[in-house]
Amino acid sequence: xxxxxxxxxxxxxxxxxxxxxxxxxxxxxxxxxxxxxxxxxxxxxxxxxxxxxxxxxxxxxxxxxxxxxxxxxxxxxxxxxxxxxxxxxxxxxxxxxxxxxxxxxxxxxxxxxxxxxxxxxxxxxxxxxxxxxxxxxxxxxxxxxxxxxxxxxxxxxxxxxxxxxxxxxxxxxxxxxxxxxxxxxxxxxxxxxxxxxxxxxxxxxxxxxxxxxxxxxxxxxxxxxxxxxxxxxxxxxxxxxxxxxxxxxxxxxxxxxxxxxxxxxxxxxxxxxxxxxxxxxxx
Numbered sequence: 001x002x003x004x005x006x007x008x009x010x011x012x013x014x015x016x017x018x019x020x021x022x023x024x025x026x027x028x029x030x031x032x033x034x035x036x037x038x039x040x041x042x043x044x045x046x047x048x049x050x051x052x053x054x055x056x057x058x059x060x061x062x063x064x065x066x067x068x069x070x071x072x073x074x075x076x077x078x079x080x081x082x083x084x085x086x087x088x089x090x091x092x093x094x095x096x097x098x099x100x101x102x103x104x105x106x107x108x109x110x111x112x113x114x115x116x117x118x119x120x121x122x123x124x125x126x127x128x129x130x131x132x133x134x135x136x137x138x139x140x141x142x143x144x145x146x147x148x149x150x151x152x153x154x155x156x157x158x159x160x161x162x163x164x165x166x167x168x169x170x171x172x173x174x175x176x177x178x179x180x181x182x183x184x185x186x187x188x189x190x191x192x193x194x195x196x197x198x199x200x201x202x203x204x205x206x207x208x209x210x211x212x213x214x215x216x217x218x219x220x221x222x223x224x225x226x227x228x229x230x231x232x233x234x235x236x237x238x239x240x241x242x243x244x245x246x247x248x249x250x251x252x253x254x255x256x257x258x259x260x261x262x263x264x265x266x267x268x269x270x271x272x273x274x275x276x277x278x279x280x281x282x283x
Contacts, residue, residue: 006112007062007076007077009112009231011030013216013231014061015221022054022057025050025054033074034078037071102242105232109244109246112231113250122254123258125258126255126258126262128208129154129259132159132180132181133181134182135154135183136162136173136182136183137150137162137163138164138170138174138185139165142188145245146186146252148163150256155274156260157256157270167194167197170198171198174197174199174201175201175205179206181208182210183202183207183210187218188215188245189213189215190220190221191215191220199211200223208225210224211228212248212251212252213228214229214231230244230247231247
């Protein structure tokens with residue numbers, strides 16, 4: 001079934017996974033959507049300097065049977081942009097209204113993010129993680145808690161994994177990775193220098209790099225071999241990307257479950273050992 005909403009969102013999310021020529025088309029569309037809706041596939045191809053087949057492949061990548069279906073969906077986004085149901089929090093809101101608005105924002109963010117993923121992206125991330133000899137999670141500030149949560153989960157699968165918040169430890173651990181390792185950077189903005197440096201150093205050692213970010217065209221997507229995206233809208237009283245944090249946790253949960261299924265025996269053994277160890281902590 002062709003997707004008829006969120007065409008621009010979908011296109012933004014896959015930019016980092018596109019070939020060089022497909023990326024040229026995608027970036028042109030994102031910068032000039034109002035022009036593209038009036039262009040034929042031949043006109044667009046000539047404008048960007050690519051073959052018509054490149055545009056057709058791009059349309060297929062984002063769920064359309066062809067250029068015409070894509071253009072119709074894009075026109076809907078241009079004429080009537082995707083409705084923003086995120087409501088600004090008002091100082092006069094009651095406690096129950098506040099709760100409703102925050103919950104609705106979280107729910108919508110999760111739904112928007114769900115729309116960004118396909119089997120290829122998820123399967124690639126899960127397989128790389130499941131087969132890694134070591135996994136390093138990197139996050140700073142609010143993202144540091146996401147990285148730590150990831151370790152709490154993935155350690156149950158028997159994987160050797162760590163999360164460092166200190167920037168010196170991040171780069172020290174990065175240079176100790178190898179071709180069978182995975183470096184997983186988490187940055188809402190995608191521009192955190194410490195995380196970028198850690199991923200870059202890990203990549204220089206041959207490690208596979210994964211990024212989890214809100215910004216599809218941020219620097220971290222250029223360093224990462226695979227970019228995972230979140231989608232949310234922040235408001236005045238949620239300027240610290242609260243919704244994005246929740247979505248990042250959800251994406252980590254999805255990856256954990258997928259890896260646990262691929263490492264079933266190791267995970268069952270790990271869960272049993274951890275349960276026995278934690279039982280000693282209880283009265």
